[in-house]
Every structure is written in C-alpha cells, then in structure tokens.
Amino acid sequence: MLQSYLPALVFLVLGGAIGGAFTLLNGVLGPRRPNPVKNEPYECGLPSEVKRSFRFGISFYLIAMLFILFDIEVIFLYPIAVQLKAFGVFALVETLVFIFLLLVAFVFVWRRGALEWK
Amino acid sequence: MSHAAPLAVVNYSEDWWIQILKAIVIFLVVLQIVPLVLLVERKLLGRFQSRYGPNRVGKFGLLQPLADVLKLLSKEQATPNTAVPWMMAIAPVISIFTATATLAIIPFGDVGSWGDHFGLYGIDVSIGILYAFAFGALAFYGLMLGGWASGSKYSFLGSMRSAAQLISYEIALGLSLLGVVIQAGSLSLTEIVDAQRDYWFVISQFVGFLIFTVAGFAETNRPPFDLPEAETELVSGYNTEFGGMRFGSFFMAEYINMIVISGIAATMFLGGWHGPGPAALDPLWMLLKIAGFLVFFIWVRATLPRLRYDQLMSFGWKVLLPLATLNVLVTAIVVVVS
Numbered sequence: 001m002l003q004s005y006l007p008a009l010v011f012l013v014l015g016g017a018i019g020g021a022f023t024l025l026n027g028v029l030g031p032r033r034p035n036p037v038k039n040e041p042y043e044c045g046l047p048s049e050v051k052r053s054f055r056f057g058i059s060f061y062l063i064a065m066l067f068i069l070f071d072i073e074v075i076f077l078y079p080i081a082v083q084l085k086a087f088g089v090f091a092l093v094e095t096l097v098f099i100f101l102l103l104v105a106f107v108f109v110w111r112r113g114a115l116e117w118k
Numbered sequence: 119m120s121h122a123a124p125l126a127v128v129n130y131s132e133d134w135w136i137q138i139l140k141a142i143v144i145f146l147v148v149l150q151i152v153p154l155v156l157l158v159e160r161k162l163l164g165r166f167q168s169r170y171g172p173n174r175v176g177k178f179g180l181l182q183p184l185a186d187v188l189k190l191l192s193k194e195q196a197t198p199n200t201a202v203p204w205m206m207a208i209a210p211v212i213s214i215f216t217a218t219a220t221l222a223i224i225p226f227g228d229v230g231s232w233g234d235h236f237g238l239y240g241i242d243v244s245i246g247i248l249y250a251f252a253f254g255a256l257a258f259y260g261l262m263l264g265g266w267a268s269g270s271k272y273s274f275l276g277s278m279r280s281a282a283q284l285i286s287y288e289i290a291l292g293l294s295l296l297g298v299v300i301q302a303g304s305l306s307l308t309e310i311v312d313a314q315r316d317y318w319f320v321i322s323q324f325v326g327f328l329i330f331t332v333a334g335f336a337e338t339n340r341p342p343f344d345l346p347e348a349e350t351e352l353v354s355g356y357n358t359e360f361g362g363m364r365f366g367s368f369f370m371a372e373y374i375n376m377i378v379i380s381g382i383a384a385t386m387f388l389g390g391w392h393g394p395g396p397a398a399l400d401p402l403w404m405l406l407k408i409a410g411f412l413v414f415f416i417w418v419r420a421t422l423p424r425l426r427y428d429q430l431m432s433f434g435w436k437v438l439l440p441l442a443t444l445n446v447l448v449t450a451i452v453v454v455v456s
Contacts, residue, residue: 006134007240008222008249010141015218018149019211019367022191026363030194041198041270042358056274060282063431067285070439074292077446078248081299084450092454099447106440115435117428 062114073102132236141222141240148221152373153183159416166420186366193362200269201359209267210360210367213260217374220253224381225308227391227400238391238401239308246305247295250382251288254337258284260371261339261346265356276355279427280339280346286434287336287343293442294329297449298386311390318389325445327387329438334379336434338372340415342422345430380411 076098084091109115132140157172157179164171172179197203222240229237243249258281265277299305301322302313313319320327336343347355357368384390384407393403425433 003134003137004241004243006137007141008219010138011145011222011240012215012219014142014145015215016211018218019214022214022363022367022370023195023207023211026191026193026195026366029192030362032194034196038196039199041200041268042272042353043270044353056278060278063282063286066435067289070289071285071292074289074296077293077296078299078305081296081446081450082303082305084300084453085303088454092450095450096447099443103443110436115432117431 059117066109066114069105070102073098136236140236140238144221144226144238144240145218148374148377151377152370153187155373155376155412156183156186158413159419162413162416163420166417187363190363190366195362195364196359198269198359202267202269205263205267206360206364209260209264210364210371211260212263213257213371214367214374216253216257216260217371217378220250220257220378221374221381223247223249223307224378225311225385225390226404227397228308228312230397232398232401237308242306242308244306246307246310247299247382247386248305250378251292254291255288257371257375260368261356264360264368265346268356268359270359272353272358273356276346276352276358279352280356283336283339283343283345283430283434286431287333287438290329290434290438290442291333291337293439293446294326294333295382295386296442296446297323297326300446300449300453307385307390311385311392314389314392318387318392320387320389323387323445323449325441326449327383329442329445330383330387333434333438334383335415335418336430338375338379338415340372340376341419342424343430344424345427350424376412376415377408380408380415383411384408 077095080091080095080098084095160182161171161179172182175181175185197206223242223246225237225239225242227238229235232238241249261280261284262277265273265275265280268274298310298319301319302310304310304313310319335341339346345355347357352358357365360368381404384404388407388411390407391400391404393399393406395403
C-alpha cells in the first residue's frame with residue numbers, strides 16, 4: 001500500500017537535487033563582484049527607498065479568507081463525488097443542500113462587495 | 119480501444135527497483151521535453167510575429183536552450199542588500215521541487231502497455247488527483263518566498279499578486295475536475311482514463327474542460343494571466359532580483375508546470391493514452407496529446423493580450439467559480455438520475 005508511493009519519493013529527491021544542483025553550480029561557475037550600486041534593489045533611475053517592512057493592500061487578506069472558505073467546499077465535495085453513483089439520490093440531496101448553503105454565503109459575500117477589487 | 123481491462127488495481131506497486139527505475143526514466147524524459155518546448159515556443163512566437171526565432175546555435179537553433187543554460191550558469195547571482203539571502207537561494211529550488219513532484223501522477227500508459235509487470239506512470243494511488251492539488255498549492259511558496267525575500271518593491275508586488283491569483287484560480291481548478299470525478303467514480307488517474315474507453319470526457323464535460331483550461335493558464339502564470347511577471351508594469355515581477363540559474367530555475371519550473379497541466383488535461387478530458395493502434399503506442403498518444411496542449415499554450419500567448427488585475431480577479435470569482443459549481447451540480451443530477 002505505502003510502497004506505491006515510492007516513485008513519488010524518487011521524484012521529490014530528483015526535483016530537490018536538480019534545483020539544488022543548479023543553484024550550487026551557478027554559485028561555483030558564476031563570478032562574484034559586488035559593488036554598492038549593484039547591491040541596491042532594482043529601481044528605474046530613482047534612488048531606491050525600499051524597506052523590508054512593507055505594507056500591502058487589505059484586499060489580499062480578504063481574498064485569502066474567501067479562498068479558505070471555498071477551498072474547503074471543494075475538498076468536502078471530492079469524497080462525495082467519488083461515491084455519488086453508489087449512494088444515489090441520498091448523496092445527491094446532501095450535495096444539493098451543501099452547495100445551496102454555500103451559494104447563500106457566496107451571494108452574501110458578493111452583495112457586500114468583497115469580490116470587487118479595489 | 120487499444121487494450122483490455124487493466125491488470126492492476128489502484129495502489130498497485132511493482133518491485134522497488136522497477137519503481138525507482140521508472141521514476142528516473144519518466145523524470146529524464148520530461149526533462150528532455152522542457153528545452154524542446156522552450157525552443158518550439160520561441161520558434162513559434164517568432165513565426166507568429168513574422169520573424170525567424172533562434173536559428174544560429176546548431177541546426178534550426180536546436181542547441182539554443184543548451185546555450186542559454188550554459189550562459190545562465192556562468193552569470194552572477196546578485197543579491198540586493200535588502201534581501202534575505204538564504205530565502206532567495208531556496209525559493210527557486212522549492213519551485214522546481216513542487217513542479218517535478220506533481221509529474222509523478224501523470225500516467226503515460228497502463229500496466230500492460232509495455233509489459234505486464236509495470237505501469238507507465240510514477241504513482242497510481244487512491245488519492246490520485248488530490249496529490250497534484252497538494253503540490254500545486256505548495257508551489258506558490260516558491261513565488262511568494264522569492265518575491266518577499268528579494269526586498270524590492272516590484273518583486274513584492276509581483277509575489278502578492280501571484281499569491282492572490284494562484285489561490286483564486288485554484289478553487290475553479292478543483293471544481294472543474296469534480297465533474298470528471300463524478301462520472302468516473304474514482305480519483306485515480308488510471309481509472310479515470312479507463313472510464314474514457316467509450317468516449318472522451320471532453321464531450322460530456324466540455325464546460326469543465328474550458329474552466330480547467332482557463333484556470334490552468336492562470337495557475338502556471340502563463341499569458342494572458344502572467345500578471346505576477348507583468349513586464350510592462352512590474353519589470354519582471356517576483357523574479358526581478360533573480361539572476362543566473364536561479365532565474366533559470368523559476369523558468370524551468372514554469373515549463374514543467376505547463377507539462378503537468380497539459381498532462382492532467384490530457385488524462386482527465388482527452389482520453390489519456392487511448393488512441394488507435396496497438397497498446398505499445400499508448401505513451402506516444404499521451405505525449406502527442408500533451409504536445410498538442412503545449413502548442414495551444416504557446417498559441418494563446420501569441421494571440422491574447424494580458425488582462426488587467428481587477429478583471430482577472432472578478433473573472434475568477436464571479437464567472438469561473440459560479441460556472442464551475444453549476445457544472446458540478448448539473449453533472450451530479452444527470453449522473454444520479456440516469
């Protein structure tokens with residue numbers, strides 16, 4: 001059972017190895033000639049005024065919240081989807097109720113303007 | 119179709135040495151496809167824009183990708199003084215790592231295609247497609263860490279955008295495949311291909327296919343959804359500060375992701391390895407379908423302009439999400455009633 005995951009492990013190792021090899025090889029082969037101007041973050045002509053403690057729009061936070069909500073919907077639907085044929089009408093009614101409830105939430109979110117990008 | 123019922127059940131596993139060997143072979147084959155796609159893309163884009171594309175290095179420019187890699191390897195990895203160096207070092211590795219991990223589930227043929235004792239896929243497990251979602255969700259850490267750790271405002275904006283874009287379209291991506299799962303009654307990719315013996319699911323799940331294609335473009339950051347890069351406004355987005363092969367790693371991860379999305383599309387909707395001819399041709403059909411989808415990727419890049427960010431978000435949430443939910447509902451009702 002668990003042995004069927006062995007190739008996945010090989011892929012993980014190979015992926016990590018080739019990524020690491022690229023970075024390491026580049027570190028060995030590439031030159032290293034830093035100077036004060038080169039070490040500044042990229043900017044178009046102006047002197048750069050970048051600080052680590054950036055602030056960003058609250059809209060991104062809202063999107064992340066909505067994502068968690070609806071991604072859980074998807075994950076809940078997958079087990080039902082696999083067994084839908086076996087359980088027939090019972091599972092279908094459950095799915096309909098579930099999606100209807102989420103639709104209510106979706107309409108609420110939409111009407112409150114959470115989906116408008118500002 | 120090409121062969122009888124599969125000999126294997128889900129979670130079938132061969133001897134450990136066959137498993138390791140076939141994983142390495144699949145990985146190497148796909149690794150050879152990446153530079154090929156790179157070259158074909160530049161050639162085709164050239165033709166679309168009435169120019170030749172690369173034709174100097176080797177015959178037909180065949181050695182161009184190799185030359186590019188060698189050049190990138192010998193370039194400096196500049197790190198700005200606002201950056202977090204170790205995070206900048208691991209971000210591209212995470213990107214490549216998650217992209218190759220997802221490759222494992224794409225089936226190029228079944229047990230019995232090339233021999234009765236091994237299947238032409240990395241893994242065939244009961245969670246099937248959920249494995250791809252898991253690593254697809256991890257992929258965004260590469261972009262996010264890379265952009266944040268650079269300490270540049272363009273990188274930062276690019277990574278915030280890519281995070282919001284990836285999670286918005288991930289929902290549509292997940293919902294679009296639900297119809298197929300309902301019809302096939304399984305999450306295992308080989309069983310889903312096997313369920314397409316009589317007809318491809320692109321016929322019964324055409325809406326799902328369209329949603330998957332659009333969401334797949336957004337998930338791989340390909341035009342017209344390449345807002346995380348957006349050269350015209352963000353210089354190069356999340357990878358602005360990355361030079362040398364670190365940039366190359368991000369680039370390669372993007373192309374592996376394209377191959378993975380094409381592979382999943384071919385498996386879930388286009389009948390996977392099914393095709394005329396003997397069973398031994400199965401991997402060929404699969405590769406042909408993947409190649410066709412990749413050309414479609416390139417064609418769309420040459421055709422469509424980039425979306426505006428608010429258009430992108432409202433399209434994902436207000437069009438794709440309701441449409442995908444509706445598709446699931448209709449499929450569920452039809453499958454249960456009939």
